[in-house]
Amino acid sequence: MSDRFELFLTCPKGLEGLLIEEAVGLGLEEAREHTSAVRGMATMETAYRLCLWSRLANRVLLVLKRFPMKDAEDLYHGVLDIEWQDHMLNDGTLAVEFSGHGSGIDNTHFGALKVKDAIVDKLRTPQGDRPSIDKLNPDLRIHLRLDRGEAILSLDLSGHSLHQRGYRLQQGAAPLKENLAAAILIRSGWPRIAAEGGALADPMCGVGTFLVEAAMIAADMAPNLRREQWGFTAWLGHVPALWKKLHEEASERAAAGLxxxxxxxxxxxxxxxxxxxxxxxxxxxxxxxxIKIYQGEVATFEPRPDQNQKGLVICNPPYGERLGDEASLLYLYQNLGERLRQACLNWEAAVFTGAPDLGKRMGIRSHKQYSFWNGALPCKLLLIKVLPDQFVTGERRTPEQRQAEREQAAYDEAPSVPQERQYNKNGNPIKPAPAPAPVIEQPRLSEGGQMFANRLQKNLKAMGKWVKREGIDCYRVYDADMPEYSMAIDLYHDWVHVQEYAAPKSIDPEKASARMFDALAAIPQALNIDKSRVVVKRRERQSGTKQYERQAAQGKFVEVNEGGIKLLVNLTDYLDTGLFLDHRPMRMRIQKEAAGKRFLNLFCYTATASVHAAKGGARSTTSVDLSKTYLDWARRNLSLNGFSDKNRLEQGDVMAWLEASRDEYDLIFIDPPTFSNSKRMEGIFDVQRDQVQLIDLAMARLAPGGVLYFSNNFRKFELEPNLSERYAVEEISAQTIDPDFARNTKIHRAWKITAR
Known part of the structure; x- marks a missing residue:
């Protein structure tokens, strides 16, 4: 075989530039960059060195042959032409990987099969011995890449991907691959910082990938020194003596580094x-x-080993994929920025993020940004010098203030001078005064964010007396008052529930996202609520019963007060919370009218109206709903207020239940969904279509002199005129709107219906 070989080094997309620098440094010649790969010429020694030392490559492929191919037959004969007995034993094992398409091959499995057939046919003995397939740990792993009519047949020297160093047997939910982590460290300047004796801290370290890769760089450890299985181990072209020499050299370097x-x-x-x-x-x-790993929140992160130590803070914050993540992520990035400014002055920082808009919320400018890919997700690496000049939060600083801060920083870096000890008149040493507690900066809001905060504070103040008089601690404080900030914000005791309305297609998504982040930054300050108690949801046009579907499974309930009763809400698990705030006046009306009456609550949801009726002295309450989940919730609401007796909960399709019922009720409340197609009910319920049948069935159960209240929130709903011919119908919508919904009087419509 030749003394020089053509090599292909594959890597994650975006690492090509770094990989070519690394590979050339390890001896690759005539190097050229390709998409997700680097190509060049090398000796066997360089090929081994790349396997051992490359921190960035996925695979090291040694090219056996290039040949043109027009169809599957050309592929078969091109592979068959190789002297495979020089590479593996007749009864060895192999695995074949095929990439690319064209030349009549559009299926990679078919391409791999043709390659395998050619190798097996070449090595088959008259006695019937032949290679077999082993996809996990083969003696030889063969790769064929089809590129514009040319087949490139290679031997995979690495075996398993080189990013699998062997130390990370346990990992978190979304770990970075080891070679991507190494690339981020290199781009962040860690090799330089480590050579200067700098420190490294990761405030969100997960299972420690950044930490291990950083320590291996600093200690001059070959990343694959501990790997035992290689793609060349059983290759007949392997040179064990050369490999042993290189491995021993790497072991000696690691021992010296450690x-x-x-x-x-x-x-x-x-x-x-x-x-x-x-x-x-x-x-x-x-x-x-x-390396040491400790448990700790980002908000309490304190990386400085001593006053004069400097180094690199590096992290990969979560990107946000679940309902409600926006608020928690925004505050996470804000906390990270605060900790960098307060505890890491004069350090460098590197934040790898799939949400660069959130990176802008840290309150520190990045001086460089690099694009990467984490799998299929485009990401940014933000490089930051933690210096006062780069801060964009807090009060605006004059040039003189900035100069004073620089002088203070320089003073802090100077070697400390022992202070002369002072004594009191009794000869005892005087203890130094304790250092003042650090002042926690609130992030400075953008102009739009400050305007939004002002509106929230104005609304909160305007509703203060009304809230106190009514004895409620859950109400709406904002409902798209400013069109560019399209969301509803509700207070639930000491929690904030934010529903972001989906922006129209005419609105630039980036601008909508920026405004959302401005609003989220303003909410805790304006409402004086802890950041961790802000829950965000996106509300779009709903079809069917999607609004009632489960979104998460935290099972966390919050107790709130309304008109002298306690109710449980869940802010995280569903799009709705278990309490429709706009129906508060209707519930209060029911409470005032319920004394001594038999109350029926249809489509009862979590039975909040039934709790109000019980509080008002109802003789009995009956609540009907199809959902067992909501009836269990209703049971908890009733029990919380001591109303477990004389309060029936019935699971069933409301229409079928009414047809079967023969009981009478003095007060009935119906708040049906717009649409329902639950598997538990027969057919489909449509409130516009089925309203007459529903109201007729309910009125048949209404006792003489009784009252039925009917409401719904379908914006296009129109009550059938012929109902007025049979019943006394009075629209009371205006009387069922409280001040917190005064801006949105079309939130629902309501009617009072009685017998003529």
């Missing part, structure tokens, strides 16, 4: 479930003396 005083490398993780897996990974990497 013998140096370890750098200060620390990780902090809020999730206690990830602490031990992270420590286990560190131990498997042999870096327990270099």
């Amino acid at each position: 013998a140096k005083p370890p750098l200060w490398i620390r990780g902090y993780e809020a999730d206690p479930r990830l602490i031990q897996p992270g420590r286990n990974n560190v131990e498997r990497a042999g870096l327990s003396e270099w």
Whole structure:
């Protein structure tokens, strides 16, 4: 075989530039960059060195042959032409990977099959011995890449992908691949910082990938030094003596690196479930003396090992994929920015994010940004110098203030001078005064954010007396008052529930997102609510019963007060919370009129109206709903107020239940859904179509002198005129709108219906 080989090094998209620098440094010649790959010429020694030392490559492919192909037959004969007995034994194992399409091959499985057939046919013996397939741990892993009519047949020297270093057997929910983590560290300047003796801290370390990769760079450890299985181990062209020499050299370099005083490398993780897996990974990497992992929240992150130590803060915050993530993520990034400004002055920082708009909310400018891909997700690496000049939160600083801050920073970096000890008149040393507590900056709001905060505070003040008089602590404080901030904001005791209305297609999504983040930044300050108690949901046009479908499973209930009763709301698990705030006046009306009456609540949801009726002295209440989940919730609401007796909960289709019922009721409340197609009911319920039948069935159960209240929130709903011919019908919509919904009087319509 030749002394020089053509190599293909594959890598994640976006790492090509870094990989070509690394590969050339390790001996690759005539290097050229391709999409997700680097190509060049190398000796066998360089090929081994790349396997051992590349921190960025996925695979090292040694090209066996290039040949043109027009169809599957050309593919078969091109592979058959290789002297495969020089590469593997007749009874060995192999795996074939095929990429690309064209030349009559549109199915990669078919392409791989043709390659396999050619190799097997070449090595088949008269006795019937032949290679077999082993996709997990083959003796030889063959790769064929089809590129514009040319087949490139290669031997995979790496075996399993090189990003699998072997130390990370336990991982979190969304881990970075090791080679991507290494690339981020290199782009962040960590090799330079480590060479200067700098520290490294990761405030959201997960299972420690950044920490281990950073320590291996600092300690001059080959990333794949501990790997035991290679793609060349059983290859007949393997040169064991050369490999042994390179491996021993790498072992000696690692031993020398680890013998140096370890750098200060620390990780902090809020999730206690990830602490031990992270420590286990560190131990498997042999870096327990270099890396320590602690449990801690970002808001309390304190990375400085001593006053004069500087270094790199690096992290990969979550990107946000679940309902309600926007608020928690915004505050996470704000907390990170606050901690950098307060505890990491003169450090460097690197934030790898799939949500760069959130990165802008940290209150520090980035001086460089690099584009990466995390799988199929485009990401940005934000590089930051933590200096006062880069801060964009807090009060605006004059040039003189900035100069004073720079002088203070320089003073802080100077070697400390022992202070002369002072004594009191009794000869005892005087203790120094304690340092003042650090002042926590509130993030400075944008112009739009401040305008939004002003509106919230104005609304809150305007409703203050009314809220206190009515004895409620759950109400709407904002409902798209400013068209560019299209959302509804409700207070539930000391929680905030934000429903973002989907922006029209005519609105630039980036502008809509920026406004949303401005609003989220303003809410805690304007309403004096802790950031962790803001829940965000996106409300779009709903079809069917989608608004009632479960969105999460946290099971966290909050107790609120309304008109002298207690109710349970769930702000996270469903799009709605279990309490329709706009129906408050109707519930209060029912409470005032319920004394001594038999009350029927149809489509009862969580039976809040039934609790009000019981509070008002109803003789009995009956609540009907199809959902067992909501009836269980209703049972808890009744029990919370001591109304478990004389209050029936009936599970069933309301229409069928009414047809079967023969009981009479003095007060009936119906608040039906617009549409329902539940599997538990027969047919489909449509409020516009089925209103007459529903009201007729309910009126048949109404006792003489009784009252039926009917309401719904379907904007296009029109009550059938012929109902007025049979019953006394009075629209009372205006009387069922409280001040917190005065801006949105079409939130629902309501009628009072009695017998003529």
